[in-house]
Amino acid sequence: MAAAEFFPRSDGKTIAEIADFIGAEIRNAPQWDRRMTGVASLDEARPNDVAFFDNVRYADSLGATRAGCVILSERYGSRPVPEGTAALVTKRADQAFASVGRMLFPMALAPQCVSGETGVSDRAFVDASARLEAGVTVEPFAVIGPGVEIGSGTIIGANATVASGCRIGRDCRIGANVSLSHTLIGNRVIIHPGVRAGQDGFGYVAGPSGLMKTVQIGRVVIQDDVEIGANTTIDRGAIRDTVIGEGTKIDNQVQVAHNVVIGRHCVIVGQVGLSGSCTLGDGVMIGGQSGVNGHVKVGDGAQIAAISTVQNDVPPGVRWGGAPAKPVKEWFREIMTLSELAKKRRSAGNSDE
Template sequence: MEQNCFFPPHQGIRLGDLANRIGAELSDAAGADRLIHGVAPVYRAKPGDVCYMLSRKNRDELQDCHASAIICDKAISSIVPDNIPVLLTPKPHTAFALAGALLHETAMRPSYITSERGVAAGAFVDPTARLEAGVEVEPTAVIGAGAEIGSGTRVAAGAVIGPNVRIGRDCTISAGASILCALVGNNVIIHPGARIGQDGFGYAPGPKGGMIKIVQVGRVIIQDHVEIGANTTIDRGTMDDTVIGEGTKIDNLVQIGHNVRIGRYCGIVSQVGIAGSTKIGDGVMIGGGTGVNGHITIGDGVQIAAMSGVASDVPPGERYGGIPARPMRDFLRDIAEMAMRASERQKKKGGKDE
């Protein structure tokens, strides 16, 4: 692969220092002074790269691997060639994530669009808005009346911050995002095109068969260390608030309805739709393409398989899947039974043809 101009290599971290920073054990102290400049997959890693392995299925890729180090569990370290130092850890995926953050710090959040710093001449900041020292606003961004933004926060080109919105410190508001009727914590990342705080989808039956819009006067509360993906939409509450808990990570193209409350440290994958007034506990993981019914409760620690339809409450700690979503053991049993019946029908059809 040609040199990546978007994410250039690091100037170099000693392998021994990298091992200490990510909490891994270096298998061969003789390699401690090797310089690591970047990350790469096993099959095309070159000198200066570090990569990681999770299973033995990558064995064949090692034939073309020239990495300066491989992160892996001790259980599979024996398949790594002797000339490649190993960083031993029981959590190679986590260790690799830490290494990547050290080697490619600029890739950890959306980058600057322009080279200007401070408040650009081409930005519009309402005179009544309050920006702490160190806030950066790029050209064509708009900061509304009474808005408050904390130091270290960057508002990218074309972003819109509505009236009276409050944004904490060290946040990144990416290009084209809009934030209305919201209170945003510290160290929050909002990716391009996200829409936060617009009114929710609420209507009452009209007198002549049409629909009458229900007023939406709640807010969106986004707590610290949340990340919100590109083109994700989070509606403000009807009368209560829509809340995204601390440390939760939301992928691209997710729809979160009004009054939804999502707990701390959840993971919500692309194309999930969560209908209004649903309550989601802490540490919940929801697979891509899942639809979640409104006015239900999903307990702490629940895992929902991709492409599921969650129609009713899910108890804490459960693993659900399917449409309608049900305990994973029941879902897998149903799939096995359907496969068996399909096979039997095929056999009967084949016998008739003979």
Template sequence: MSESFFKRGQPMTLAALAALCGASLENGDPADVVVDGIAALDTAGPRDIAFLENPKYGGLLAETRAGAVITSRRHRHLARAGLPLLMTAHPSAAFATVGRTLFPDALKPQRLTSPGISAQAHVSSSAVVEDDVTIEPFVVIADGVHVGSGTVISAGAMVGPGCHIGRDCSIGPGVSVQHALIGNRVILHPGVRIGQDGFGYTPDRNQLTKMVQIGRVIIQDDVEIGANSTVDRGAVRDTVIGEGTKIDNLVQVGHNVVIGRSCVIVGQVGIAGSVTLGNGVSVGGQTGFKGHVTVGDGAQIAAVSVVAGDVPAGARWGGMPARPVREWIREMATLTAIAKDRRGAERDDGNGNDA
């Protein structure tokens, strides 16, 4: 692996890694080979482990210098002679397990200073800070805040009055938290904004009158929110993000939104106010949601879609406006064929001659 900001992990044998991630070594592959890093197939060295799941990159198995590769049995014939292979039905999941083990510090924003409370931080005398909390320079902890043990609040972050942050959380540099209750093991990456007022205005004669937003943000356990994403507080209800949900960078979550458990929301998604997403919903990047729509459990929304109406549980929708994927594909194929026929007609004068 090339030079990295993360130190190499504790060396592990292939036998230990195979047991860790539920993979199996091919007969004759050396179980005692030691690796301590992860890398891509084309940049890996002899002490790195790589993986192959997408057949698009299958040709690299013949050229890689990796110490070992995690892959599936359907790709083993592509490997160079002597390359140790860890076989599994789910290579990317196994590779993720190996990476988490070798580089646990890469799972959340790194601590910038020594443990403890910096003398350059402002912590209110009425705040409750449990043992083993790190509060870095220029952090502001306001009145009545409660911070659980094992939590790290990074430089320049702000936690507003009355907020609760659970245990073993990671609050990244420059994060602001207001009007919020946050569970355990939550990760907020740099620049995240939690609990600011939502975009609420009502027409009043020839002007817009701002509506107050007096709700909260509730973030349950094991949620991760990417850099520079925003979660508005509720208007008269709470904005809620369910446990285990993962939100990418640059996502906007409007007021009164309720997101269920174990959802995946990819970058540049915009969710307007009072939208409800069920449990296990997946949303592709650059998708927009109209206010007050409901998406059922387990639904999947394709990237670059516009969701303007309710989506049934388990459905796969996409397009602008979003509709069932098969219907969307048929419509696109029909429009393409019509456009092609029209272009042909415009080139022909009706007698077989060019117009």
């Protein structure tokens, strides 16, 4: 079977054009006019690929790469590259490499139409009261409910459902099999396949006859430029809104419970659980498989290590980790102390034998 290329190469850009685009210094360019048409890792790159180097762990790969062009961070700018490989030196190689990838493969930045159709498919259902601006695409078997409003340039993927009253801004991408209800979405939002947003949260009151369900009458508000990964779930608020601030990026399989407020430009990695009514400030980063307890506040710019449990409020700008989470230095000291105690016990056990 022939290898599939889901993102075909374009005519590309010359080395000189790439250097100008990322503001890099050309340290070595055997062929300034050679066209780069792809991006790849150092060990898999071909003569028409751009690669990057920003970690000494990959020094051997740098020395053996076949890439036509390598972007290096300034601190590694003097490292030798193979003959025939251009070296472009810039302040942040990772950022420059990301920019080049975006330039060469713009179609990879957001989900595209599965069917290849534009406009409203005759196999989709759009309620007569829905308002769609010009340039909206609704793919086959999508359902658009009463009173829905959708801005121009937005794509609604196959089998997606947008329930009554939802509003979606312009240039959004709503992936296949997404379900939206009680949700307001800004502009340029990307929602990957399988996301569920706006369903009621987990709320019950214990009583003599068992568990009594509480009403959840809030909304989900997703601001501009947010991206939400596949199969993430976002519950609507109970008596206030669940809010995701502009520019925030959420990974796959994250749980956002009712009344959660996430600030602007946060990063939330896969399998994180945010319990009801917790609040994240702007610029917060949370590592994978971590949990934040209900009603906890995490301050602006705080970072939470992976596999941590946040039980108490976190001050702004700090780095915490562990279970329960605490300042990283304190957490590391505890780990070292436990490690030393374990070594002593093992030594004592060996001496008794």
